[in-house]
Amino acid sequence: MPTNNAQLISSIAAFTEKKNIDKHTVILMLKEVLENLIVKKFGPDHHIDVIIDEKKGDLQIWRTKLIVADKDKDPADESTIGLAEALKIEKDFEVGEDFTETIDISTFSRRAVINGMRLLISKKRALETNQLYQRYKQLENTLISAQVGYISHKYTILYHGEEKTELTLHKSQQIPNERFRKGDHIKALVDKVLLTQNNRAQILLTRTSPNFLRELLHLEVPEVLDKVVTIKDIVRIPGVRSKVIVESRDDRIDPAGACIGPGGRRVQSISKTHLNGERIDVIPYTDDLLLYIKRITGMDQSLSLRANDTTVILYAKPDQFGWLMKNIFFLKKILKKEVHILQSRLQANEDVFLDEFANEITSDVIAQIKKAGFITAQSVLKTSKTLFIEKTALEATLVDTIYAILTKEFES
Numbered sequence: 001m002p003t004n005n006a007q008l009i010s011s012i013a014a015f016t017e018k019k020n021i022d023k024h025t026v027i028l029m030l031k032e033v034l035e036n037l038i039v040k041k042f043g044p045d046h047h048i049d050v051i052i053d054e055k056k057g058d059l060q061i062w063r064t065k066l067i068v069a070d071k072d073k074d075p076a077d078e079s080t081i082g083l084a085e086a087l088k089i090e091k092d093f094e095v096g097e098d099f100t101e102t103i104d105i106s107t108f109s110r111r112a113v114i115n116g117m118r119l120l121i122s123k124k125r126a127l128e129t130n131q132l133y134q135r136y137k138q139l140e141n142t143l144i145s146a147q148v149g150y151i152s153h154k155y156t157i158l159y160h161g162e163e164k165t166e167l168t169l170h171k172s173q174q175i176p177n178e179r180f181r182k183g184d185h186i187k188a189l190v191d192k193v194l195l196t197q198n199n200r201a202q203i204l205l206t207r208t209s210p211n212f213l214r215e216l217l218h219l220e221v222p223e224v225l226d227k228v229v230t231i232k233d234i235v236r237i238p239g240v241r242s243k244v245i246v247e248s249r250d251d252r253i254d255p256a257g258a259c260i261g262p263g264g265r266r267v268q269s270i271s272k273t274h275l276n277g278e279r280i281d282v283i284p285y286t287d288d289l290l291l292y293i294k295r296i297t298g299m300d301q302s303l304s305l306r307a308n309d310t311t312v313i314l315y316a317k318p319d320q321f322g323w324l325m326k327n328i329f330f331l332k333k334i335l336k337k338e339v340h341i342l343q344s345r346l347q348a349n350e351d352v353f354l355d356e357f358a359n360e361i362t363s364d365v366i367a368q369i370k371k372a373g374f375i376t377a378q379s380v381l382k383t384s385k386t387l388f389i390e391k392t393a394l395e396a397t398l399v400d401t402i403y404a405i406l407t408k409e410f411e412s
Contacts, residue, residue, distance in 0.1 A: 143215035173206040210234035
């Protein structure tokens with residue numbers, strides 16, 4: 001099917017409007033495509049100009065040839081034109097001058113035009129993908145508001161901005177039991193921006209990340225936004241409970257009170273509006289480990305503990321044991337240590353970490369014992385040798401030696 005310049009420009013205009021592409025960008029791409037087609041058809045040695053008037057919608061392709069004497073004209077050289085042939089067009093031409101002619105798009109084959117358009121679309125998509133990727137890559141860990149567009153059992157598609165960019169919120173990144181309806185406006189955190197195997201930009205959202213709550217607090221609490229109150233850490237069980245560790249740079253400001261707000265209005269607003277009722281505990285940070293643990297667990301009873309760089313052991317009374325176990329997830333995440341809770345009447349100063357016996361028990365044996373779940377001397381001594389051997393797979397003679405060493409420590 002023959003195609004002329006006007007038809008091509010008209011189709012490009014329709015294509016631009018349909019795909020909502022910047023017309024100037026498409027024109028630049030079209031120019032590059034046509035120049036490539038011309039080079040393929042006439043070779044790289046020709047002087048070709050592609051001129052596109054965006055306002056008028058005109059397309060002109062000009063090819064310039066050098067006028068040579070007829071005796072010097074090589075029939076195979078299309079970059080030159082003989083004087084006699086040039087004079088048929090204009091009588092004033094002379095040897096050495098430039099001869100310019102127009103090229104109509106119809107001189108190209110239909111297949112060449114179609115392939116050129118495909119290349120144009122491919123370039124457009126690659127540019128769009130790159131622009132989209134770069135734009136949203138800069139928004140990672142940023143809070144956005146988007147409109148629910150499509151809901152499936154695996155994910156929800158949301159539309160963002162005037163361009164209605166599609167964003168994906170997977171079911172695993174939604175707060176349990178929350179329900180959306182098409183058209184709802186919700187807040188979410190840009191979690192990851194990826195390039196798929198078919199070269200598409202995929203923007204993934206999250207509502208379960210601790211950073212989602214962090215950004216909500218920035219939005220709701222002026223003291224956090226102004227960096228007077230610092231959020232040191234957030235640990236969440238999405239939809240159930242969060243614990244927010246805060247610290248104030250101004251001794252006159254209560255960091256927990258600032259985040260909670262009068263009558264608890266600030267955290268309640270966040271919880272009800274954005275977190276599907278998730279409870280938010282705001283905890284002031286302290287260097288006092290025992291006090292810190294009490295604040296994390298919400299306990300005011302007496303506790304005893306032993307701790308080193310990697311492990312905390314809490315000695316709990318029977319009526320404390322259950323409550324501490326409910327909070328062990330938060331303790332491990334916030335303290336960033338292994339946490340063990342022993343139901344014992346022993347005080348912390350009546351027990352010793354196994355690591356302190358390194359001069360008498362080899363490090364690999366201690367590691368094997370700890371791997372079986374024994375952290376302190378008392379945790380070993382309170383276990384029968386038969387059960388200890390079963391759990392550690394150590395030889396009986398070695399176990400006798402270990403028990404003797406540990407027993408001697410408490411006898412002394």
